[in-house]
Amino acid sequence: MEKSTDSATLSALKEAEKSGIKTVWDRYEAQQPQCGFGESGLCCRNCMQGPCRISPFEDGPQLGVCGANADVMVARWVSRAVAAGTAAHGGHAKHMAHTLLKSAKGEAADYPVKDEAKLRALAARIGVNGGDTKELARQVAMKALEEFSEKETPLAWAASTMTKGRVDTFLKLGVVPTGIDSVVAESMHRTTYGVDADPVNLLLGAVKCALADYAGCHLATDLADVLFGTPQPAVTRANLGVLKKNAVNVAVHGHNPLLSDMVAQVAGEKELNDKAKAAGASEGINVVGVCCTGNEVMMRHKIPLATSSVSQETAILTGALDAMVVDYQCIMPSLANIAECFHTQLITTMSIAKIPKAVHIEFHEANARESARKIILAAVDAFKKRDPKKINIPTATSTAIVGFSTEAIVGALSMVNKEDPLKPLIDNIVSGNIYGVCLFAGCNTVKVTQDANYTTMVRELAKNNVLILATGCAAGAFARHGFMTPEATEKYAGPGLKAVLTAVGMAAGLGGPLPLVLHMGSCVDNSRAADVAVAVANKLGVDLNQLPVVASAPEAVTEKAVAIGTWAVAAGLPTHLGVVPPVLGSKVVTQVLTSTAKDLFGGYFIVEPDPMKASAQLLSAISERRKGLGLSA
Amino acid sequence: MNQIFVKPEKCMGCRSCEIACAVQHSKDKNLFSAMLQSPPPMKRLFVEAADGIRMPVVCRHCEDAPCLNACISGCLYRDDKKFVRRRKERCIGCWSCVMACPFGVISRDKEKHIAVKCDRCHKLDVPACVSACPTRALVLADVDRMAKEKRQRLVLVETQAVTL
Numbered sequence: 193m194e195k196s197t198d199s200a201t202l203s204a205l206k207e208a209e210k211s212g213i214k215t216v217w218d219r220y221e222a223q224q225p226q227c228g229f230g231e232s233g234l235c236c237r238n239c240m241q242g243p244c245r246i247s248p249f250e251d252g253p254q255l256g257v258c259g260a261n262a263d264v265m266v267a268r269w270v271s272r273a274v275a276a277g278t279a280a281h282g283g284h285a286k287h288m289a290h291t292l293l294k295s296a297k298g299e300a301a302d303y304p305v306k307d308e309a310k311l312r313a314l315a316a317r318i319g320v321n322g323g324d325t326k327e328l329a330r331q332v333a334m335k336a337l338e339e340f341s342e343k344e345t346p347l348a349w350a351a352s353t354m355t356k357g358r359v360d361t362f363l364k365l366g367v368v369p370t371g372i373d374s375v376v377a378e379s380m381h382r383t384t385y386g387v388d389a390d391p392v393n394l395l396l397g398a399v400k401c402a403l404a405d406y407a408g409c410h411l412a413t414d415l416a417d418v419l420f421g422t423p424q425p426a427v428t429r430a431n432l433g434v435l436k437k438n439a440v441n442v443a444v445h446g447h448n449p450l451l452s453d454m455v456a457q458v459a460g461e462k463e464l465n466d467k468a469k470a471a472g473a474s475e476g477i478n479v480v481g482v483c484c485t486g487n488e489v490m491m492r493h494k495i496p497l498a499t500s501s502v503s504q505e506t507a508i509l510t511g512a513l514d515a516m517v518v519d520y521q522c523i524m525p526s527l528a529n530i531a532e533c534f535h536t537q538l539i540t541t542m543s544i545a546k547i548p549k550a551v552h553i554e555f556h557e558a559n560a561r562e563s564a565r566k567i568i569l570a571a572v573d574a575f576k577k578r579d580p581k582k583i584n585i586p587t588a589t590s591t592a593i594v595g596f597s598t599e600a601i602v603g604a605l606s607m608v609n610k611e612d613p614l615k616p617l618i619d620n621i622v623s624g625n626i627y628g629v630c631l632f633a634g635c636n637t638v639k640v641t642q643d644a645n646y647t648t649m650v651r652e653l654a655k656n657n658v659l660i661l662a663t664g665c666a667a668g669a670f671a672r673h674g675f676m677t678p679e680a681t682e683k684y685a686g687p688g689l690k691a692v693l694t695a696v697g698m699a700a701g702l703g704g705p706l707p708l709v710l711h712m713g714s715c716v717d718n719s720r721a722a723d724v725a726v727a728v729a730n731k732l733g734v735d736l737n738q739l740p741v742v743a744s745a746p747e748a749v750t751e752k753a754v755a756i757g758t759w760a761v762a763a764g765l766p767t768h769l770g771v772v773p774p775v776l777g778s779k780v781v782t783q784v785l786t787s788t789a790k791d792l793f794g795g796y797f798i799v800e801p802d803p804m805k806a807s808a809q810l811l812s813a814i815s816e817r818r819k820g821l822g823l824s825a
Numbered sequence: 826m827n828q829i830f831v832k833p834e835k836c837m838g839c840r841s842c843e844i845a846c847a848v849q850h851s852k853d854k855n856l857f858s859a860m861l862q863s864p865p866p867m868k869r870l871f872v873e874a875a876d877g878i879r880m881p882v883v884c885r886h887c888e889d890a891p892c893l894n895a896c897i898s899g900c901l902y903r904d905d906k907k908f909v910r911r912r913k914e915r916c917i918g919c920w921s922c923v924m925a926c927p928f929g930v931i932s933r934d935k936e937k938h939i940a941v942k943c944d945r946c947h948k949l950d951v952p953a954c955v956s957a958c959p960t961r962a963l964v965l966a967d968v969d970r971m972a973k974e975k976r977q978r979l980v981l982v983e984t985q986a987v988t989l
Binding site: 224232253 | 835836837838839840872873874879959960961
């Protein structure tokens with residue numbers, strides 16, 4: 193199997209091979225074959241009577257020591273994976289809420305409220321009113337922090353952003369979460385030794401936790417917009433070619449804009465650039481993004497995106513990266529080993545995410561700007577140790593038009609119809625010009641030739657007039673391959689879709705069509721797409737599970753992706769996974785996720801590694817939805 | 826004569842056999858002390874995968890063993906149970922056995938610079954790898970009985986549309 197479809201990644205890997213440097217692809221090969229018990233979810237290490245394995249064959253053990261069967265083991269894995277994903281997004285969101293509170297109390301001067309309109313809209317939505325900006329910010333932050341412990345009422349960030357139909361369904365099935373951290377704890381409780389042994393009940397518990405994940409994601413996005421501004425369309429570039437030979441290159445990697453936005457903010461300061469120039473970097477400081485925090489600063493500061501999750505090591509392999517500064521999530525520990533082969537300074541910043549051999553510069557909200565400057569100066573120091581013989585920057589880059597927040601999309605649509613911005617979108621869905629909508633989300637995985645599933649599926653779906661939205665490393669993949677351009681629309685969009693994207697693009701003053709793929713943000717930002725869908729459903733007076741909207745994570749990796757996928761299903765979306773999750777060991781769990789879920793929520797998982805077959809299945813799911821609404825299928 | 830047989834369709838690739846083999850060839854024959862042993866103990870069989878099929882590859886103790894025929898230093902010999910084993914002190918690290926073995930199951934002790942191969946756990950009734958296999962993908966069976974079972978299975982396949 194080829195490692196990647198991205199020429200820049202392949203070129204960097206060729207250099208690594210020459211130098212004998214091992215990357216994620218080598219480590220994956222060294223892991224082969226991977227254990228089939230783990231692959232099918234048939235092992236359990238939850239207690240010290242184990243580890244236990246269930247044999248998928250009749251003549252082996254069918255029960256663990258405690259009596260748990262395959263269904264229980266697999267369902268418990270799903271539950272814990274969702275809980276871990278929820279904990280990650282929740283941690284990100286809580287970090288944001290604490291910072292907003294400090295900002296309101298005057299304890300974080302570097303984080304003023306940047307988007308007051310968003311703050312006011314958010315406050316109104318969650319029932320907070322009155323006061324000046326600081327007071328409003330304080331109340332919103334307090335309300336946000338209340339979301340984490342167990343309340344008497346449903347999570348405000350879930351209840352206030354879903355359709356009524358969804359809320360009713362969730363209430364009926366008993367899956368309404370009342371606290372983000374409390375439902376994570378509940379998931380750990382119900383999956384520990386001798387608690388929940390009903391696979392269906394466990395899965396419903398996982399859905400409840402996933403809905404808390406949705407609330408956490410939404411909260412994180414809302415507060416990021418309040419503190420750093422709601423993204424608006426911006427033109428930038430993506431791929432390793434954005435690294436500059438004559439600049440001090442600093443990569444921000446991880447997830448939370450609390451760090452990356454601050455680095456982006458100070459990077460332009462004259463004093464720092466003078467120091468870079470004095471060190472020999474004639475082009476000063478060049479901040480680039482990696483992974484999702486890269487998406488955050490790409491949308492808000494036009495910071496170019498160097499690369500995405502699975503290929504994060506390649507940024508260092510160029511020999512031109514002076515510092516990689518990380519916060520949390522998707523940071524491969526291997527970065528420290530690769531950085532050792534070069535002059536690159538790996539800098540960790542968060543107390544919960546340290547890596548041996550990296551320099552740790554703790555990032556505090558109280559003096560964030562100063563910490564960011566310290567990080568850039570560490571990069572300038574590292575620049576002086578560059579080995580010119582090791583510099584090999586692949587030239588490939590693509591233009592990417594990014595920054596399509598919900599507000600930006602509605603803004604563009606309002607250029608077509610000022611009074612009723614959603615009308616043009618709905619009219620075109622009804623007419624079939626837009627056959628359906630697909631949200632691509634998730635990661636890049638070493639198990640799939642990098643970006644192959646994304647690029648195959650986007651061509652197939654766009655050809656069939658499906659409007660494409662993307663977040664996270666899916667967005668990164670499309671950006672690197674040039675799918676976020678008007679040219680891609682001209683080349684790949686079906687006639688109906690092309691007409692719509694052109695009409696909106698022209699009305700919005702772009703002088704051409706909107707890009708083929710609309711970049712809606714980082715992986716925590718999937719709620720932006722949900723917001724658009726909810727608005728459309730409410731306007732049409734239908735529920736989400738009736739809309740011709742689907743989701744796909746064709747190269748998924750993380751537990752966060754399991755959580756997002758689960759809430760997408762609960763929200764009513766047919767949700768494709770291109771990597772087989774470790775659930776096939778249980779017939780019951782497989783059946784519930786891929787079929788019974790449809791009866792309960794309307795949404796369900798489609799597991800299909802082949803991108804062409806997956807596209808066909810998504811198109812058929814869209815067709816079924818259109819028929820249900822009485823539209824041309 | 827008993828042989829180790831492999832049923833690839835049952836192999837989950839969990840490598841329990843590899844671990845059990847290394848532990849059996851460690852000083853204390855115990856997982857936890859084996860993990861602390863330095864240099865670490867070596868396994869004698871290998872779980873390999875190709876095209877999505879996984880299986881352990883293990884020494885066949887061939888009756889006309891190419892490795893034994895190729896060993897010029899008198900290290901490899903056939904013991905009284907017909908297992909092909911080593912006289913470690915005689916190995917000169919020429920790797921002729923590696924060249925000759927059609928299964929690729931002879932490896933190299935990088936510390937001692939000698940060849941390492943399966944000794945069929947000659948002190949045990951059942952080899953460690955077979956005992957460790959959770960799906961019975963590795964079985965110890967009499968060669969003649971195994972062949973007979975296969976013939977009987979074939980009869981069923983031919984007459985009752987049972988799949989192999």
